[in-house]
């Protein structure tokens with residue numbers, strides 16, 4: 001198998017490349033990146049006027065399998081990923097059963113080996129059943145091949161237990177990903193606490209519920225000298241706290257999701273449950289802080305927090321509807337529309353946050369186009385626009401915040417391990 005991609009604008013922040021070049025792929029690896037490559041290949045792709053970048057590494061994805069195959073499966077989620085230009089995903093552990101022991105991880109791995117269209121890396125749970133009560137055997141999880149630890153969906157409330165988790169994770173050489181939320185402070189809210197929650201008569205979730213837990217998680221990780229990654233940062237105070245911690249040299253990284261730099265809680269005025277996620281869409285000031293955080297490098301990565309839910313779980317009264325939205329198929333286009341076209345980030349910075357930084361944070365050899373590395377590549381038409389439609393989504397669930405929206409940027413090809421896994 002060989003593929004020659006000709007004349008594209010190759011953007012590879014890991015190697016500080018942004019130039020019109022050709023790329024030769026042989027078998028599953030990048031063979032050469034150079035201008036005017038004279039080489040024969042079984043497949044030749046003309047990428048003139050297109051962006052050629054590493055495939056996206058999405059470090060926050062809920063595959064739902066095993067357990068909730070009515071929402072999504074490994075097959076449907078990775079097909080959605082391929083369509084969105086995503087070649088690697090980190091599977092969050094809140095499946096049924098949870099990824100809290102080697103046996104369950106082996107079960108998921110078997111499904112992945114059979115069905116996955118892109119690379120799937122597994123995140124193990126911190127506590128048994130993600131209940132926040134009993135620490136899992138973290139060394140055993142490491143041996144079973146997990147790439148990180150998280151109780152995502154929940155935070156471990158008990159400080160001592162969380163400190164112990166950081167210590168064990170450090171011993172195992174694993175990253176801990178924190179869903180930083182104080183559920184007591186969140187007071188069973190369903191949208192952002194503020195003017196709009198009052199106006200809608202809905203219970204609100206304060207910024208405090210997030211940033212106080214961000215602060216605690218950073219303190220505990222620092223005490224254990226362990227690496228931590230804060231998931232889905234949504235509010236201005238969190239950005240500030242993380243910026244301060246980075247200045248002090250604490251081993252903290254973080255991500256945000258496209259909806260936090262594209263939408264505010266104004267989007268909830270029609271009680272649209274596809275605008276309901278946790279953390280919630282915040283205020284204009286928070287959105288501006290997230291954009292600044294991306295620009296200044298405080299926010300390292302963009303991840304979808306792809307969270308599929310069935311119609312039955314979303315098309316009900318607002319406070320009973322599930323939290324979460326799908327995002328694999330729209331994240332790149334939302335990034336182009338909201339960050340590149342509004343001059344928040346340039347192309348190399350966007351690609352860095354979607355590809356190289358998450359790969360680096362997870363310690364995986366992806367997200368770059370270095371000769372000899374795995375051939376995970378996306379080819380993008382940046383000027384073309386499309387309308388997000390329910391029928392066009394390949395994910396099993398259609399709960400997108402961007403339905404009906406016109407977005408810029410279409411994926412023409414996604415290549416994963418040297419194979420074309422999606423072609424427009």
Ligand SMILES: [Zn+2]
Pocket residue numbers: 152153154179231232278
């Ligand atoms: Zn979460």
